[in-house]
Amino acid sequence: MSTPPVAERDRHAILCGACGSELTIVEYVAVVRCPTCDSPFNERCRLHHDLYFETR
Known part of the structure; x- marks a missing residue:
């Protein structure tokens, strides 16, 4: 599995486990709580962003 390139950070790629809302990569890395619920x-997932998302 490859990480999404930086250019694709505006695509929906994250699903909130509580309410099912879809977040873009940009939205997800900017918050610590679901903006919907x-x-x-x-x-601790923040410690592994470089494994999930391409960084500059």
């Missing part, structure tokens, strides 16, 4: 995301 306010459920917290796993804070």
Whole structure:
């Protein structure tokens, strides 16, 4: 599995496990809670963003 390139960060690629809302990569990396239902995301996932998303 390859990581989405930086150019594709505006595509929907994240699904909130609580409410099912779809977030773009840009939206997901900018928040710690779902903007729709306010459920917290796993804070430790931030440690692995470089594995999931291409960085500059």
